[in-house]
Amino acid sequence: xxxxxxxxxxxxxxxxxxxxxxxxxxxxxxxxxxxxxxxxxxxxxxxxxxxxxxxxxxxxxxxxxxxxxxxxxxxxxxxxxxxxxxxxxxxxxxxxxxxxxxxxxxxxxxxxxxxxxxxxxxxxxxxxxxxxx
Numbered sequence: 001x002x003x004x005x006x007x008x009x010x011x012x013x014x015x016x017x018x019x020x021x022x023x024x025x026x027x028x029x030x031x032x033x034x035x036x037x038x039x040x041x042x043x044x045x046x047x048x049x050x051x052x053x054x055x056x057x058x059x060x061x062x063x064x065x066x067x068x069x070x071x072x073x074x075x076x077x078x079x080x081x082x083x084x085x086x087x088x089x090x091x092x093x094x095x096x097x098x099x100x101x102x103x104x105x106x107x108x109x110x111x112x113x114x115x116x117x118x119x120x121x122x123x124x125x126x127x128x129x130x131x132x133x
Contacts, residue, residue, distance in 0.1 A: 012046055015039050 019039055027035070078089045 012043065015042055015046075
């Protein structure tokens, strides 16, 4: 099992057995509904715990890749910067965000055409045996 959380699996199995056993009990309809709602709450809690474990697991593997995602490293540099370096970081960040916004506004059809053109050039060069550098 991926999360090594067999305790929750056993809890879920026990809840399912209890729910299946409700039909055997001589209870009124309202009492059975109340018990089902209670068990639904327990299952929801276990489901949320599983989702939290899943997210923590994925974040752990993502951080292990050391990809330059987010602002954490730059944020430390920016907060400790003084004078000209602070202006440099501000211009760099604002310029990068502006460029990103500008490029995103071109939309998907534009980028699809650009990629098609690039791949078209590549296939044309491969057909003519021109080495790609």
